[in-house]
Amino acid sequence: MTAATVTADERVAHVGVLRRVLLKPEFGALIGAVVIFVFFAAQSDVFRSMAGAANWLDVSSTLGLMAVPVALLMIGGHFDLSAGVQTGTAGLATGIMTTYWGLQLYASWAVSLALMLVIGFINGFLVTRTGLPSFIITLGMFLGLQGLNLGLTKQVTNTVQVENLDLVPGYHSLFNILGSTFTLGHAKFQIAIIWWIGFTVVASWLLLKTRFGNWIFATGGEPNASKNVGVPTDRTTISLFMMTSAMAWFVGNTQIVRSGTIQAQVGIGQELYFIVAAVIGGCLLTGGYGSAIGASLGALIFGMTQVGIINVNWNSDWFKLFVGVMLLLAVLANQYVRRFAENVRR
Amino acid sequence: MTDIEVNEVTEPGTDVPLLEIRDITKTFGSVISLFEISTTVRAGQVTCVLGDNGAGKSTFIKVLSGVHQPDHGQLLVDGKTARFNTPRDALDAGIATVFQDLAMVPLMAIWRNFFLGSEPTKGWGPFKRFDAATAKKITRKEMADMGIDIRDPDQPVGTLSGGERQSVAIARAVHFGARLLILDEPTSALGVKQAGVVLKYIVQARDRGLGVIFITHNPHHAYPVGDRFLLLKRGRSLGDFAKSEISLPELTRLMAGGAELEQLAHELERESGETSDLGRELLQDTETLG
Amino acid sequence: MRRSTWLIAAAVVPMLVLSACSSRNAVNKPHNKAGGGKGGYGYKIAVVTHGGQGDSFWSIVRNGVMQAGKDMGVSVTYQSDGDPQQQSRLIDAAVNAKPDGLVVSMANPEALRTSIQNAVKKGIPVITINSGEAQSKAYGALTHIGSDETIAGRAVGTQLKTDGVKNVLCVIQEAGNVGLEQRCKGVKDTLGGTVTNIQVDNNNLQAAQSIIAAKLQSSKAIDGVVTLGAQVAAKAETAISTAGSSAKLVTFDLNATVAKDITAGKILFAVDQQPYLQGYLSVVMLTQYKSNLNVLGGGQPVLTGPNLITKDNAAAVLPLAAGGTR
Numbered sequence: 025m026t027a028a029t030v031t032a033d034e035r036v037a038h039v040g041v042l043r044r045v046l047l048k049p050e051f052g053a054l055i056g057a058v059v060i061f062v063f064f065a066a067q068s069d070v071f072r073s074m075a076g077a078a079n080w081l082d083v084s085s086t087l088g089l090m091a092v093p094v095a096l097l098m099i100g101g102h103f104d105l106s107a108g109v110q111t112g113t114a115g116l117a118t119g120i121m122t123t124y125w126g127l128q129l130y131a132s133w134a135v136s137l138a139l140m141l142v143i144g145f146i147n148g149f150l151v152t153r154t155g156l157p158s159f160i161i162t163l164g165m166f167l168g169l170q171g172l173n174l175g176l177t178k179q180v181t182n183t184v185q186v187e188n189l190d191l192v193p194g195y196h197s198l199f200n201i202l203g204s205t206f207t208l209g210h211a212k213f214q215i216a217i218i219w220w221i222g223f224t225v226v227a228s229w230l231l232l233k234t235r236f237g238n239w240i241f242a243t244g245g246e247p248n249a250s251k252n253v254g255v256p257t258d259r260t261t262i263s264l265f266m267m268t269s270a271m272a273w274f275v276g277n278t279q280i281v282r283s284g285t286i287q288a289q290v291g292i293g294q295e296l297y298f299i300v301a302a303v304i305g306g307c308l309l310t311g312g313y314g315s316a317i318g319a320s321l322g323a324l325i326f327g328m329t330q331v332g333i334i335n336v337n338w339n340s341d342w343f344k345l346f347v348g349v350m351l352l353l354a355v356l357a358n359q360y361v362r363r364f365a366e367n368v369r370r
Numbered sequence: 371m372t373d374i375e376v377n378e379v380t381e382p383g384t385d386v387p388l389l390e391i392r393d394i395t396k397t398f399g400s401v402i403s404l405f406e407i408s409t410t411v412r413a414g415q416v417t418c419v420l421g422d423n424g425a426g427k428s429t430f431i432k433v434l435s436g437v438h439q440p441d442h443g444q445l446l447v448d449g450k451t452a453r454f455n456t457p458r459d460a461l462d463a464g465i466a467t468v469f470q471d472l473a474m475v476p477l478m479a480i481w482r483n484f485f486l487g488s489e490p491t492k493g494w495g496p497f498k499r500f501d502a503a504t505a506k507k508i509t510r511k512e513m514a515d516m517g518i519d520i521r522d523p524d525q526p527v528g529t530l531s532g533g534e535r536q537s538v539a540i541a542r543a544v545h546f547g548a549r550l551l552i553l554d555e556p557t558s559a560l561g562v563k564q565a566g567v568v569l570k571y572i573v574q575a576r577d578r579g580l581g582v583i584f585i586t587h588n589p590h591h592a593y594p595v596g597d598r599f600l601l602l603k604r605g606r607s608l609g610d611f612a613k614s615e616i617s618l619p620e621l622t623r624l625m626a627g628g629a630e631l632e633q634l635a636h637e638l639e640r641e642s643g644e645t646s647d648l649g650r651e652l653l654q655d656t657e658t659l660g
Numbered sequence: 661m662r663r664s665t666w667l668i669a670a671a672v673v674p675m676l677v678l679s680a681c682s683s684r685n686a687v688n689k690p691h692n693k694a695g696g697g698k699g700g701y702g703y704k705i706a707v708v709t710h711g712g713q714g715d716s717f718w719s720i721v722r723n724g725v726m727q728a729g730k731d732m733g734v735s736v737t738y739q740s741d742g743d744p745q746q747q748s749r750l751i752d753a754a755v756n757a758k759p760d761g762l763v764v765s766m767a768n769p770e771a772l773r774t775s776i777q778n779a780v781k782k783g784i785p786v787i788t789i790n791s792g793e794a795q796s797k798a799y800g801a802l803t804h805i806g807s808d809e810t811i812a813g814r815a816v817g818t819q820l821k822t823d824g825v826k827n828v829l830c831v832i833q834e835a836g837n838v839g840l841e842q843r844c845k846g847v848k849d850t851l852g853g854t855v856t857n858i859q860v861d862n863n864n865l866q867a868a869q870s871i872i873a874a875k876l877q878s879s880k881a882i883d884g885v886v887t888l889g890a891q892v893a894a895k896a897e898t899a900i901s902t903a904g905s906s907a908k909l910v911t912f913d914l915n916a917t918v919a920k921d922i923t924a925g926k927i928l929f930a931v932d933q934q935p936y937l938q939g940y941l942s943v944v945m946l947t948q949y950k951s952n953l954n955v956l957g958g959g960q961p962v963l964t965g966p967n968l969i970t971k972d973n974a975a976a977v978l979p980l981a982a983g984g985t986r
Contacts, residue, residue: 070877075904079902082870083866126682128680128681128682128685135677178719181688183720184714188982191687192684192687193684193685234499234500235500237500238489242482245478246474249469249473250473250486250487251457252437252467253486254488283894283898289863291863294863294864330867330871331874334858335877335878341859343859
């Protein structure tokens with residue numbers, strides 16, 4: 025049997041680069057980010073100043089840190105509606121363990137991580153064992169944690185917040201890791217921005233360059249088929265849920281360390297914005313396709329919009345309307361660009 | 371239980387069959403999906419499993435590929451009893467199954483699909499990465515060996531035609547050292563030309579020394595490439611024939627249930643008192659088939 | 661990991677964790693649950709408010725209600741829902757359980773009118789707290805305990821005017837809350853300058869801080885910030901320093917951080933309507949009415965504020981705020 029000689033297809037060279045770029049899921053989000061930036065920068069000098077940038081980058085980083093694992097999870101085919109409230113659980117846990125129960129700050133920080141990993145494991149375990157939609161399972165977790173956050177806080181503190189973390193020994197070193205700022209051009213930027221960029225790079229590498237990343241795409245795209253060829257879909261799913269919870273730990277603790285206090289209802293309502301950022305970034309709701317960089321760009325768009333609206337002195341009530349319209353436009357644009365790129369290929 | 375096999379005479383190929391299926395029975399609750407099914411597959415040969423819908427073909431494949439375990443009967447690989455508790459066990463024994471969904475993820479690139487579950491890696495520890503360069507190179511080569519030039523291995527599998535997708539699945543199985551290929555209705559959803567192309571790949575795989583189990587409900591596809599034919603009907607075996615023992619018309623008649631059609635025709639005749647048009651038509655059909 | 665490794669870890673890790681305990685870390689005192697006196701009146705009082713679940717203001721009201729229950733020896737139930745329709749249903753359900761007294765807060769009085777009048781008709785004494793003072797008497801309530809939001813707002817406006825503030829940013833942390841809108845309007849009435857309202861979300865204080873900072877950066881003319889909730893106040897304080905603004909900050913409502921900031925001079929003053937008292941007194945007064953037919957107020961509402969917490973008294977209030985009673 026002869027092997028057919030493979031002739032280099034001259035078509036591939038020409039279309040290659042452009043098509044590759046267009047086909048990337050984050051392309052739409054990149055265009056969107058540029059458009060939004062130009063839009064607000066043109067109208068507000070505060071927006072384009074260093075101090076202004078520090079401000080909208082701050083909002084973007086808080087959203088973006090969570091949007092990245094939520095995007096990976098969505099690519100893997102699942103939703104986590106408890107992602108927002110988990111940030112509260114993590115911060116409250118550290119706060120209560122330290123300031124009320126006397127545990128050393130770093131020990132609390134570590135126990136808080138263990139707690140969040142357990143919560144993530146429970147989410148993933150229930151989803152893979154019961155086969156119920158992750159939407160439902162994590163909705164249950166969301167409601168449960170919402171009640172737990174409030175009830176336990178009230179029980180221990182008699183109020184709805186945990187305060188005074190800034191008074192405990194060891195606070196300053198932890199603050200340097202999570203809550204400090206660095207100066208660039210007379211403006212102070214939060215260190216969380218660096219963490220956000222770092223985590224985005226790691227997540228993107230994980231998704232595109234590793235075996236595990238291949239499994240994420242496969243588990244989200246066709247879970248049964250993947251299982252049949254030996255992909256450990258259950259392990260992948262549980263890992264993704266645990267990664268989301270680990271990030272909730274990071275973000276929740278960043279919150280309480282930055283200001284020394286955290287209130288019991290933090291994060292509720294945010295879970296939808298994580299999903300919005302991921303979808304703007306090119307993630308399909310049905311799974312199997314998306315990008316971590318895209319989700320971060322989506323979060324960037326969000327942050328620029330939320331602060332930009334204020335900078336140009338619009339009524340802040342219009343923010344949610346803006347988000348809704350932007351989400352629809354982003355999804356349509358993504359679809360259009362992908363179809364165009366795929367037709368080019370044919 | 372002996373390790374020594376009785377040789378089947380007149381069969382080309384090696385003495386010991388690659389896979390022997392002996393009296394496999396599978397029940398789900400009170401439903402008997404398979405009842406005492408037996409056949410063999412040899413290296414370099416194609417065994418066709420024929421049957422209409424509801425015959426038990428999909429259960430049969432699932433038993434062979436390790437998704438289900440048989441309730442009675444044995445599977446013998448190279449003459450030794452084997453038990454597949456998971457699909458991984460079957461894969462490790464060299465049995466690769468190409469399901470109807472092809473085990474492909476449409477949104478993923480061809481090279482990602484090709485190595486799904488068996489990704490080559492480079493580096494170690496936390497920096498272990500999916501060796502994409504090697505994967506793309508091997509994908510192009512293997513596909514070329516099957517006679518297909520993939521212009522761009524980054525193409526999502528969903529953009530390939532049905533026949534091309536089948537070829538990717540087959541090439542994948544062959545590359546990963548499958549000794550026995552089980553194809554679940556590969557031609558059923560394809561047009562005439564595409565079906566012909568797939569049959570060509572089956573022949574190529576066979577010529578490379580693999581054993582092939584080819585599941586189909588179309589005897590016209592099966593007969594040209596098959597060396598052995600197993601007919602299933604409602605979970606039972608209608609017979610396990612070598613090619614020399616059965617002709618295409620006879621195969622078709624058995625499949626269409628020729629004997630039953632005749633009986634139905636006579637019944638109608640009795641009911642309507644005289645030879646009805648329908649009865650006459652049925653008789654004619656059985657004659658042309660028989 | 662092997663099983664033995666897991667077992668060792670399971671034994672050693674908790675010990676390591678516990679060894680990291682120290683009273684030096686426990687800067688907050690756990691809530692002392694010891695009850696008050698044993699009044700032993702044995703009544704059943706139902707409290708139905710419009711407060712949000714995680715709202716720090718209403719958690720203080722609830723604490724007052726619960727403590728009064730213990731002190732008076734009456735059993736209290738506390739329910740709340742921000743949606744007026746839901747709240748009226750909660751009132752109906754509470755009334756069906758035939759309580760000895762009912763306490764209601766009326767952010768949207770019209771929506772609750774039927775349920776309250778129904779309770780009055782059934783002979784259940786009703787006291788209104790916090791909001792709805794104007795309709796309290798008309799609906800048949802015994803009296804109203806609270807603080808008028810508009811009057812409080814006006815007091816803030818007057819004080820700011822005296823301090824030379826001309827351009828105020830009023831931060832509303834809960835969309836559609838009538839009481840909060842009234843506060844901002846009150847400020848506008850007496851300030852004699854500009855008042856701009858801005859919406860933030862109390863559940864996303866991080867973003868709230870950025871929004872306030874963004875506004876301050878864009879409108880350099882703002883020289884005063886008024887926050888309407890204690891939790892937002894702390895964020896506004898950070899926002900002001902991030903934006904490099906010299907705006908003066910005042911807030912409504914109180915918590916430990918606010919008290920601390922007032923002592924440190926970061927917040928000028930806080931307007932406290934003593935929510936604990938609103939909750940506590942309502943239960944006490946119903947108990948007194950049932951047992952002794954006492955009515956307080958003389959036909960007028962019983963005012964718990966506006967009460968200004970300034971640098972002079974903040975330090976003393978701080979530990980009480982930390983305990984959830986101020």
